Amino acid sequence: MTKIGYTLSLCLSLLFAQAQNLQAYQLYDSSGVAIRFDQMVQEMAAADVVLFGELHNNPICHWLQIELTKALHAQDSSLILGAEMLERDNQEALNLYLADSIDQKGLDTLARLWPNYQTDYKMLVDFAKDSGLTFIATNIPRRYARRVYKQGMESLDSLSEAELAFIAPLPMPFDASLPGYQAMLEMMGGHGGENLVKAQAIKDATMAYSIAQSLEPGQMLLHFNGDYHSKDFEGISWYLNQYAPDLKVLTLSTVLKSQVEKPTAEEAVKADFILVVDEDVTTSY
DSSP states (O other): OOHHHHHHHHHHHHHHHHHHTOOSEEEEETTSOEEOHHHHHHHHTTOSEEEEEEOTTOHHHHHHHHHHHHHHHHHOTTOEEEEEEEEGGGHHHHHHHHTTSSOHHHHHHHSOOOTTHHHHTHHHHHHHHHHTOOEEEEEOOHHHHHHHHHHOGGGGGGOOHHHHTTSOOSSOOOOTTSHHHHHHHHHTTTTTHHHHHHHHHHHHHHHHHHHHHHOOTTOOEEEEEEGGGTGGGOTHHHHHHHHOTTSOEEEEEEEEESSSOOOOHHHHTTSSEEEEEETTSOOOO
């Protein structure tokens, strides 16, 4: 082989090897060390609550959620599932579906399902149904969060006892100085003021209260929520510490990067586990 031919062959080999090493995602711990999926599962299996902070339109998140659900269920048959994407006043309809008393069309009619439910969340609910698992609708009905945003927390004072049952107990703990809430205000240019933050907080509080209320000793709950609701150990995680400080809570945060590479020190400490996803992965909407 000529020198030019050898060089060309070597370059093609290197390019092929690089192509074979393409990764769509990588898991890391909070020290920025790459870990295997099974290692993460073993650590999560010792928790009472796992908060999976997703990007709602990211297919890697949704694929990993079902794989994690299957793996944790194999470790612990008492696993419970819960999700931001289902609101507390839809629990009855969800229970009917889980019990096979209504079909998917019935659930579509009775519950307010997200537009991407069929592609991104149905498989989780169906796994619970097929495995006989409890699935908790944890979020506040959106009409009450919207009411807080427009009229303030005092607007909830006129709700009936039946309506208040869908919300975390009032008055709820609230700390407007938490960095996540402050970042929200900055991002919105101050628009909405404290009511904007309180509307977010009452979602976080209600999800945390739902989780704490649903857990029995010896059970673990895997919860699916937008990353904003649990990253930096704020949001749901902060409220769980108010309602049930003895629970062992682990969090996963999703980060997009131009290459699947080690998270920065700032990114790594956002959660107990970091899911780094290549930003070129196509989104579901």
